Amino acid sequence: xxxxxxxxxxxxxxxxxxxxxxxxxxxxxxxxxxxxxxxxxxxxxxxxxxxxxxxxxxxxxxxxxxxxxxxxxxxxxxxxxxxxxxxxxxxxxxxxxxxxxxxxxxxxxxxxxxxxxxxxxxxxxxxxxxxxxxxxxxxxxxxxxxxxxxxxxxxxxxxxxxxxxxxxxxxxxxxxxxxxxxxxxxxxxxxxxxxxxxxxxxxxxxxxxxxxxxxxxxxxxxxxxxxxxxxxxxxxxxxxxxxxxxxxxxxxxxxxxxxxxxxxxxxxxxxxxxxxxxxxxxxxxxxxxxxxxxxxxxxxxxxxxxxxxxxxxxxxxxxxxxxxxxxxxxxxxxxxxxxxxxxxxxxxxxxxxxxxxxx
Numbered sequence: 001x002x003x004x005x006x007x008x009x010x011x012x013x014x015x016x017x018x019x020x021x022x023x024x025x026x027x028x029x030x031x032x033x034x035x036x037x038x039x040x041x042x043x044x045x046x047x048x049x050x051x052x053x054x055x056x057x058x059x060x061x062x063x064x065x066x067x068x069x070x071x072x073x074x075x076x077x078x079x080x081x082x083x084x085x086x087x088x089x090x091x092x093x094x095x096x097x098x099x100x101x102x103x104x105x106x107x108x109x110x111x112x113x114x115x116x117x118x119x120x121x122x123x124x125x126x127x128x129x130x131x132x133x134x135x136x137x138x139x140x141x142x143x144x145x146x147x148x149x150x151x152x153x154x155x156x157x158x159x160x161x162x163x164x165x166x167x168x169x170x171x172x173x174x175x176x177x178x179x180x181x182x183x184x185x186x187x188x189x190x191x192x193x194x195x196x197x198x199x200x201x202x203x204x205x206x207x208x209x210x211x212x213x214x215x216x217x218x219x220x221x222x223x224x225x226x227x228x229x230x231x232x233x234x235x236x237x238x239x240x241x242x243x244x245x246x247x248x249x250x251x252x253x254x255x256x257x258x259x260x261x262x263x264x265x266x267x268x269x270x271x272x273x274x275x276x277x278x279x280x281x282x283x284x285x286x287x288x289x290x291x292x293x294x295x296x297x298x299x300x301x302x303x304x305x306x307x308x309x310x311x312x313x314x315x316x317x318x319x320x321x322x323x324x325x326x327x328x329x330x331x332x333x334x335x336x337x338x339x340x341x342x343x344x345x346x347x348x349x350x351x352x353x354x355x356x357x358x359x
Contacts, residue, residue, distance in 0.1 A: 001167060004181065004333050008169065009160040011177035015104045017070035017087050018209040020153035021045050023104070024066040028180060028203050035187040036201070046217040047203040051190060057197025057351050058224035061312070062186065062343070063214060063301055064179030065207035065230065068172070069325045071131070071154035073102065076144075080137030081111065084154050085128055088208035092128050094326050099157035100133055102148055107157065108135035158327035167333045168249070174329040175231040176207070178319050178336060182229050185340045186347065196351040197224075207301050214301035218308035225274050225313040225354060227346070228302040229339065231331070232256060232292070232318035245294050247320045249332040252288030253339040255279065256316040258295045259302060267295065268302040271313035273357050278317055280353070281345040287338045290320070313356055317342065 016024035025045040032039045036049035047066070069088030076082055082102065086092065096112030111132040133154070137143045160171030183201045190199065200221050204213035218226070232254045234247035247254060255278055260267015282289040306314040317339055322330040 001333050001337075004336055005160070005162060005169060007184070008174070008178060008181050011180055012160045012171050012173045014173070014177070015101065015153065015155045016067050016173070017072070017153040017155055018067040018206045019087070021066050021205045024180075025203075025205070028066060031184055032187065032201065035184070035191065042217065042220070044213055044216060045205040046213045048217055048221060049187065049201040051187060051199045051201070053195035053197055053199065055194055055196045057195075058354060059198045059200060059221070060347065060351060061200040061202055061218065061221055061223035061226040061305070062183060063202045063204060063226055063228050063305060064183050065176045065205070065213070065301055066180060066203040067205055067208050068155070068175065068177075069208050070156060071100070073148065073150050073152045073154060075150060076140045076148070077132070078140050080135075080139045080143050082108070082133040082135060082143070082148070084131050084133055087153075088325060090325050092131065095131055098327055101155045101157050102133065102135060103152040104155070106135050106146060106148055108133045156327035163330070168330055169333060170328050170330045172327045172329065174321055174331055175324060178231060178331060179229040182336065182339055182343065186343050189344050190347065193348060195348050199347055204301055211299070211301050211304035214304040215308050218305045218312060222309050223312055225271065226302070226305050227274060227278070227343070228300055228305065228314060228316045229343070230300050230316065230318050231321045231324065231329070232294075233298065233324040234320045234322060237322065242297075245292055245297065247290050247292060249320055249322065249330070250334050251320075252282070252290050253335050253342065254290045254292055254316070254318040254320055256292055256294065256318055258293035259298065259300060259316070260295050261299055262296055264299070266299050266303050268300070268306050268314060270302075270315040271357055273355055274313050274315035277346050277350045277354060278315060278342060281342045281350055285341060285345055287341060289338075289342070
């Protein structure tokens with residue numbers, strides 16, 4: 001657990017709002033370069049690491065995304081405050097009073113009304129157009145002297161920390177640096193081992209703003225099938241805001257069988273054949289796995305991957321998280337370890353069992 005925590009702490013400390021993933025991409029490229037003979041970074045920042053298993057078999061893509069939600073500077077007021085707009089699906093109610101990092105170097109906080117002077121009605125007015133960041137500047141001219149302006153990324157300031165129950169950890173960008181962690185651990189395990197086919201580990205960009213990188217890199221790799229590793233929202237607190245999504249921290253990673261937003265006509269019906277590989281692996285290892293069909297809730301990179309090229313059978317292994325897209329996402333490291341073990345077993349033992357659903 002300490003090893004997983006330390007590595008995840010390192011990865012979540014990186015800044016990578018969608019479209020500004022440069023720091024994450026640099027680190028992932030360096031780390032995969034020692035684990036794979038062939039590592040590419042395309043012009044948008046998608047990282048792909050290829051590992052030949054040495055035995056005949058299909059080309060398998062395991063995809064995670066490297067970006068995180070946050071905000072972008074849109075304007076500077078005459079008196080030196082920054083106007084920002086959210087990047088990704090973020091509830092503006094979380095912003096007032098939190099700390100933010102602008103352009104990976106300037107600290108600030110979101111303007112809010114002091115609690116003892118605000119009315120209930122006023123405290124509920126948290127619209128994206130009203131978000132202002134105080135970076136301590138006296139004027140727009142001073143902001144310009146600090147080389148801060150529109151288009152710069154804004155990140156949460158919230159280092160990963162252990163809760164009193166140490167297998168539970170909390171911080172920003174757990175979605176989806178935990179996927180990057182699992183992929184790195186998978187490649188570490190496979191060093192010097194034989195398996196069927198070729199493993200293509202992919203860290204995509206701009207997932208949070210439209211799954212843009214996933215479509216690009218999948219068309220380039222053209223895999224036979226794919227597994228997407230991401231996080232999945234849950235609410236196992238007394239709030240019970242998602243009663244039709246019966247997931248719990250610590251009960252294992254999640255196999256999402258049906259994902260999508262029907263109002264967007266966008267989503268993924270998970271491949272039965274790929275899903276079976278994951279289910280069989282968990283059964284044979286005696287490890288827990290949770291299944292859900294949360295259609296109408298969210299989308300992931302799978303929506304772009306499975307319709308790329310001539311079509312890619314795709315399934316999911318997701319880490320359940322509380323308080324998604326906030327500075328304080330909580331996960332259980334036991335779920336992470338279970339996911340690593342399942343993925344190791346799938347790649348090393350189950351790939352020959354794959355048969356396309358309709359062939």
